[in-house]
Amino acid sequence: MANTKQVLIIDDSSTSRMIIQRCVEMSAPEFGSFALAENGMEALAMLREGVRYDLILTDINMPKMDGQTFIKLVKNNAETRSIPVIVISSIADGAFVEDLKRLGVTAVIKKPVSPAKILEAFGGLS
Amino acid sequence: MATITLGVGDWAVSDNAEDVIKTYALGSCVAVMIFDTSKTIAGMAHIALPDSAVDPGKAKIQPGYFADVGVAVMIEEMKRRGATRAHVWVKLAGGAAVMDPKGVFDIGKRNVLAIKRALWRSSLGPIAEDTGGTTSRTVTMSAADGTISLSAGPRQWTI
């Protein structure tokens, strides 16, 4: 679909992936194309396929490869470092948020996610 | 300019930019407001109870009284007039905690949650809400641009 932005959603919970996608559809309809991954490793493989994503939404606590490791790899790669990353996690407090922002994360949403939280976090996207 | 005034259990949809939809003293009731930014269609429902199973007969005559049927009925009318999911937003107001004679549960909170369930079923969710507390809110919605004004006594604010 022309002019539709592509989002990569990474979370080991299928329920969480579904909720995140629906909340984005409700409050940011310009993001109309979604790819889903269960962990950082799967997400890296999808990024290597060459699809150009406009946004990455990632959990932190995941098996095989956690969110922080994935974010470091994405931000250290010239081809992917400019993709905005927003973290959606059950843990999102204080120093942890600052650490993520230092890694280049645009915003951190504390679960449960909602259309209102998505709208607020997406406000920081250029 | 026409003011469409809603009572308890009423709902209205307007695609006339000169209209204003208003409802008074929500208390534990909840105003569900939906606005299509592309077609400028405004909808408001004054929901009183969460579940129509308590009075299916009333739900047939006045569906806006109940969250589980009122939300769906209003959405259907908005769709019929050309509203599309990609262009609407939803906001909520009301659901205050009031004295419940039976002291069983907080009906205001139940209304808010039942409305969110009904919205979720229709793949919708509020981007803003002014709910809970003990204030009985009066709400006005502009059909021109969806501006929502709230008031309680002398106090006025927007969401």
Added chain:
Amino acid sequence: MMENMDSEKAHTALVSAIQTAMADMVFIDTEKTDRPITLEAENRAAIDILKPISLRLEVSAGPRLRGRIADILYGEDSEWNRDDAFLELLNVSAGIFLSEYYGAGMEVRLELPRYLFMRDDEEGAAVAEAGFDAEGEPLVAALRSIRYLY
């Protein structure tokens, strides 16, 4: 470590976490109840808190409530939907509990949520426990001490 836990504060944070997660994630009004709760064919899920304290958060619910949760979120009930949705609810609850108990700024770590299929003989004492009425359906939550043997 357990001696440092304020059990009354933990109880308050536990109740708030469950109520908030149930309302904000699944839109179900969940009230604390002091009535004795009997769960039939319960499913018990647990998530271990690793930092700043070793603690296990357990949540148990019967099939009707788990089915309702799946039905609300997915629009249809299925075994997969029920299982995954309940674990995610537990994950969210744990995050809220930690914020409520420790406030912002504390470094916290969680394990992944999972189901428990039998009672562990070495299961720790309950630091806090609460029963809930989730719009007519029972739910139980508990915080237990745990020991890791490396």
